[in-house]
Amino acid sequence: MKKSALAAMLAGLLSVSGAAQSDVIYDFSFSQLTNDDTAIDFANFDVVLRFDDYLTTPGFNAVAPVRSTALPSIGYEIAYAGVTNLGWWAFDDIRQGAIIYDNSFTFDVDSFLFDIAGQTKRITMPGRYSGSVFGNGGSPAQYFRGIGTVTVTEVPEPPALGLFAIGIACMAYRRQKMVNSTFPARCASWSTAA
Numbered sequence: 001m002k003k004s005a006l007a008a009m010l011a012g013l014l015s016v017s018g019a020a021q022s023d024v025i026y027d028f029s030f031s032q033l034t035n036d037d038t039a040i041d042f043a044n045f046d047v048v049l050r051f052d053d054y055l056t057t058p059g060f061n062a063v064a065p066v067r068s069t070a071l072p073s074i075g076y077e078i079a080y081a082g083v084t085n086l087g088w089w090a091f092d093d094i095r096q097g098a099i100i101y102d103n104s105f106t107f108d109v110d111s112f113l114f115d116i117a118g119q120t121k122r123i124t125m126p127g128r129y130s131g132s133v134f135g136n137g138g139s140p141a142q143y144f145r146g147i148g149t150v151t152v153t154e155v156p157e158p159p160a161l162g163l164f165a166i167g168i169a170c171m172a173y174r175r176q177k178m179v180n181s182t183f184p185a186r187c188a189s190w191s192t193a194a
Helices: 001-016 160-193
Strands: 022-035 040-042 047-052 059-062 078-082 089-092 111-116 127-137 142-156
Touching: 040 142, 111 142
Parallel strands: none
Antiparallel strands: 022 040, 022 047, 022 142, 059 078, 078 089, 089 111, 111 127, 127 142
């Protein structure tokens, strides 16, 4: 294999591996949760979600398994989360209970909504965003409201496939170089034997 061909192949592989998709982590923190009518306070809780890209399509997405510090305070496990065109984040225990529309959200007894302050579109870049949260939780289910923040970070995926391909290309180049360097010696031994 010629050096120029090898260099072109390696450059292509590096560009593919460098463009590896990043996972996006949404770290939600909800606090000061209360019910104004009954003066019942809910415990603070966090929800950490990881998706393979930014959520930009309205609708629910499966989020199991959910990592959280105090989900029992709202009385149920979150199974689905999603966004609306307004940038709201919706959470629910079952997909059919609450409904996300393009610009609205229909609650059920086990669902809540995070409204990002000043955010009129979905999140498409890392950062820390704050806003308000409100919904239904507890047993029996009661309305609650409070404040929330979400910290969004990108986690690059290891370019394992690209590295594997580079390794294979290097092995092929090395093998080709070994074959080329031993070929004249083999020819010489064959001609003297004849």
